[in-house]
Amino acid sequence: MTTEQFKEMAIAQGADLVGIAPVERFALFAPEAHPLSIQPQTRSVIVLGFSIARGCLQGVEQGTAGYTLGAGIPTSLSIETTYQVCRRLENEGWEATPLFRQSGEMRGQGVRVSPDKPEPNVIVEFDFAAQAAGIGGIGRGKWLLTPEFGPRQMLTIILTDAELEPDAPFAAHVCDDCGACAEACPAHALDTENLHCAPLCEGTACWYSLHIESCRVCKTGTSRLAYFGGSEPFRLGAACGRACVAHLEDNGMLARRFASPFRPAKEEA
Ligand code: SF4
Numbered sequence: 053m054t055t056e057q058f059k060e061m062a063i064a065q066g067a068d069l070v071g072i073a074p075v076e077r078f079a080l081f082a083p084e085a086h087p088l089s090i091q092p093q094t095r096s097v098i099v100l101g102f103s104i105a106r107g108c109l110q111g112v113e114q115g116t117a118g119y120t121l122g123a124g125i126p127t128s129l130s131i132e133t134t135y136q137v138c139r140r141l142e143n144e145g146w147e148a149t150p151l152f153r154q155s156g157e158m159r160g161q162g163v164r165v166s167p168d169k170p171e172p173n174v175i176v177e178f179d180f181a182a183q184a185a186g187i188g189g190i191g192r193g194k195w196l197l198t199p200e201f202g203p204r205q206m207l208t209i210i211l212t213d214a215e216l217e218p219d220a221p222f223a224a225h226v227c228d229d230c231g232a233c234a235e236a237c238p239a240h241a242l243d244t245e246n247l248h249c250a251p252l253c254e255g256t257a258c259w260y261s262l263h264i265e266s267c268r269v270c271k272t273g274t275s276r277l278a279y280f281g282g283s284e285p286f287r288l289g290a291a292c293g294r295a296c297v298a299h300l301e302d303n304g305m306l307a308r309r310f311a312s313p314f315r316p317a318k319e320e321a
């Protein structure tokens with residue numbers, strides 16, 4: 053199976069986005085966040101993206117329903133597709149290890165298998181992997197933005213010893229530093245005056261400093277993702293996430309288009 057055939061197969065199975073990074077791009081990570089600690093034979097890190105239904109943001113966006121986002125998150129599809137892609141890789145004689153997103157705060161919660169090995173859980177940084185695999189970049193709001201869906205996707209990862217043709221790391225900028233996410237936050241949890249930066253496989257990613265404690269009690273539409281351990285909330289449905297969707301769509305910055313605007317114009321009183 054060529055890399056092109058592999059990607060066509062993953063899309064046919066249900067993924068919206070497919071990117072591939074060679075494991076060497078993860079060299080800056082310590083063992084507790086490194087793919088090789090999970091599957092030592094890894095040659096390629098495959099990142100799959102699944103769009104989250106935009107309509108499920110509308111209940112909280114328009115104030116007609118509280119937390120409707122959960123139904124729009126393709127949890128079952130992403131699990132099913134990821135396993136099917138793993139099975140297809142195994143059919144070709146390759147190892148395949150599926151990973152589902154977990155908060156980094158879940159690291160270090162187990163007993164080392166030996167003194168020279170990292171503590172479980174070993175957790176790969178998903179947004180870093182997506183950038184390394186060419187899928188998207190990390191925006192100022194501290195979430196992944198893709199040219200197709202902005203912040204509106206979830207990710208899974210497959211580690212494999214198949215040496216697939218890599219994609220170039222994502223080098224474009226979906227985020228234009230507009231500040232709409234920070235402006236929308238009633239708790240001022242995103243600080244536009246202070247950037248937090250982290251190295252990527254090439255360059256750095258910088259986002260507004262985030263007071264995550266405010267997000268943990270935020271009532272504007274945060275949710276918990278299934279299979280996402282820890283107390284870090286998923287912020288797409290919150291005021292910050294929805295402001296980002298509105299900004300990117302209103303300015304024609306996303307490939308996915310809709311017949312109706314995300315934020316319908318309010319009627320004059
Ligand atoms: S989740 Fe809530 S508190 Fe956190 S940045 Fe978004 S709007 Fe602010």
Ligand code: SF4
Pocket residue numbers: 191192193194226227228229230231232233234295296297299300
């Ligand atoms: S709202 Fe603007 S600044 Fe915030 S992540 Fe989106 S594009 Fe970037």
